[in-house]
Amino acid sequence: MAFFIFTIVKMLIIFTIYMVGVAMLTLAERKISAWIQDRHGPNRVGKGWLQPAADGLKNFMKEETMPAGVNRPLFVLAPALSFIPALTTWCVIPFGAPVPTRWGRIDLVVADLPVGFLFILAISSLGVYGIVLAGWSSNNKYALLGGLRSSAQMVSYEISMGMSTIPVLLLAGNVSLNSIINQQVWGGWNVVNLTVAFFIFIVAAFAETNRLPFDLPEAESELIAGYHTEYSAMKFSLFFIAEYASMVTASALMATLFFGGWDVPFTARDNIGPYSGWLSLLSIGIFLGKILFFLFLFMWVRWTLPRFRYDQLMSLGWKILLPLALVYIVLIAAVMLGLSAAGIGEGWMYTAILASVNIALIIILFAILDRGRVISPAYGRMNPKEIERMRRLDARRALAAEAGR
Amino acid sequence: MAIQVKVVERPLEDVSYIRATLRGMALTVKHLFDVTNRATIQYPEEKAPISPRWRGTHRMLTTETGKARCVACGLCPTVCPANCIKLVPGEDEEGNRYPLVFEIDEFRCIFCGYCQEVCPEEAIHVGRHYENSEYSREGFVYDLQRLMDQTHPVCEMWDPEDPKGE
Numbered sequence: 171m172a173f174f175i176f177t178i179v180k181m182l183i184i185f186t187i188y189m190v191g192v193a194m195l196t197l198a199e200r201k202i203s204a205w206i207q208d209r210h211g212p213n214r215v216g217k218g219w220l221q222p223a224a225d226g227l228k229n230f231m232k233e234e235t236m237p238a239g240v241n242r243p244l245f246v247l248a249p250a251l252s253f254i255p256a257l258t259t260w261c262v263i264p265f266g267a268p269v270p271t272r273w274g275r276i277d278l279v280v281a282d283l284p285v286g287f288l289f290i291l292a293i294s295s296l297g298v299y300g301i302v303l304a305g306w307s308s309n310n311k312y313a314l315l316g317g318l319r320s321s322a323q324m325v326s327y328e329i330s331m332g333m334s335t336i337p338v339l340l341l342a343g344n345v346s347l348n349s350i351i352n353q354q355v356w357g358g359w360n361v362v363n364l365t366v367a368f369f370i371f372i373v374a375a376f377a378e379t380n381r382l383p384f385d386l387p388e389a390e391s392e393l394i395a396g397y398h399t400e401y402s403a404m405k406f407s408l409f410f411i412a413e414y415a416s417m418v419t420a421s422a423l424m425a426t427l428f429f430g431g432w433d434v435p436f437t438a439r440d441n442i443g444p445y446s447g448w449l450s451l452l453s454i455g456i457f458l459g460k461i462l463f464f465l466f467l468f469m470w471v472r473w474t475l476p477r478f479r480y481d482q483l484m485s486l487g488w489k490i491l492l493p494l495a496l497v498y499i500v501l502i503a504a505v506m507l508g509l510s511a512a513g514i515g516e517g518w519m520y521t522a523i524l525a526s527v528n529i530a531l532i533i534i535l536f537a538i539l540d541r542g543r544v545i546s547p548a549y550g551r552m553n554p555k556e557i558e559r560m561r562r563l564d565a566r567r568a569l570a571a572e573a574g575r
Numbered sequence: 576m577a578i579q580v581k582v583v584e585r586p587l588e589d590v591s592y593i594r595a596t597l598r599g600m601a602l603t604v605k606h607l608f609d610v611t612n613r614a615t616i617q618y619p620e621e622k623a624p625i626s627p628r629w630r631g632t633h634r635m636l637t638t639e640t641g642k643a644r645c646v647a648c649g650l651c652p653t654v655c656p657a658n659c660i661k662l663v664p665g666e667d668e669e670g671n672r673y674p675l676v677f678e679i680d681e682f683r684c685i686f687c688g689y690c691q692e693v694c695p696e697e698a699i700h701v702g703r704h705y706e707n708s709e710y711s712r713e714g715f716v717y718d719l720q721r722l723m724d725q726t727h728p729v730c731e732m733w734d735p736e737d738p739k740g741e
Contacts, residue, residue, distance in 0.1 A: 473603055
């Protein structure tokens, strides 16, 4: 019974904080974009702090348009379908050290699923349905194009995203998020040991959340607003909320998988106890700080980088990230096999070897990425030698024509 | 023969995506924290500086006795290209001319400033002021009293001897 009550309380608290946080994120986005562009940003409604409330009120009051020729049930369902998976994912992410209470220890996670990470992969890929259905049911060519692009993009990057996390799961030996955090307590943050995996994951996460430089589904300059072109009022707002919610979830995932989650750095006791309320508070604060950092990164990148071209997007996903992730899995598995064959168990030695392998891999990878035009410009798909040969042929033909005349 | 794109060989630091990305990120974060250098002018509270030769809302200057300087010579309605000045001259007992009716329709006015240039008494001026709003179109027909009541600084006309206004 206590479990039941606590779960409901946790759900309510998380939901409230989450929605308020998402609202504040829209403000943060506008403020950061403004500052980056040498502007002030919203500063009128309650010095700017009440801007999200004003926006929300406006969206509730606005007229809902139902364009001619829409598929009504799906048109109404789509915003919810994109919003719910983004929110649901959050429920398996542990966000703090357990709190000891009179009724027993309470884990600070809504549902401590043993298959936590698999659940996240399964649910987060459902988000694409909302977008595709929104695009299709709108009966609008731009919306349809946006939906198509998003399905291609999400499906492509979902694979790299899943593959990039396999080294993390290999190290942890488990898919539960708490054991991934526990592994990082003794093994160091995964970003230090598995930087390449983190690199792939963060790129894929940007693509999964439809954020710039991967915002092809929206692509204002090409597709008006992409899949939500025909949406108005609160339905449009739900798409907006869904985007920010999936940003928060992606940030939380990055923090959990690669930055040690809620673990207090340089201490080991927070995973064994003794627990206290203060420790929980501290760990929540640390987790929040990490999430905020990644959210800032999302916004920072959005207001810096331009959008990819569609073929570049596909070539990055399929020709670079996916093979890279696969090779990386093999490499890490080989290193772990070697380590266990050499009899090196958990400890600083293990971490040091992994980290040094990692540094070597980073140097190799970034040397290649830096030198090769990996995301090719249109002409880059031709071999320079081939171009040279064609030029010579052309010149010879011109000479022959000259002689013939 | 297919059209070929000319491939220019450039040094590595010009073509590297990673370095370009990092440079871009550094640039944006520099602007993010550059709080002293915001381009926005918070309009109702702060206003953009306007030129001393700004030609805006009209103003009628007055003599020390509080009367309009206008002698109703009729030059300004004559020169006005937009035909926005309505002037009915009057004459008092001493034979001094004064305007019985002097109205300027600010909607018709094109703010060319000819009226100020042509005025022999330096009575009518265009002013350094641009915030006009009314509830009706009739409100924009300024009569003599209203023109005299304006307090904003007047336009400094362009002087050919001193083209930069120094």
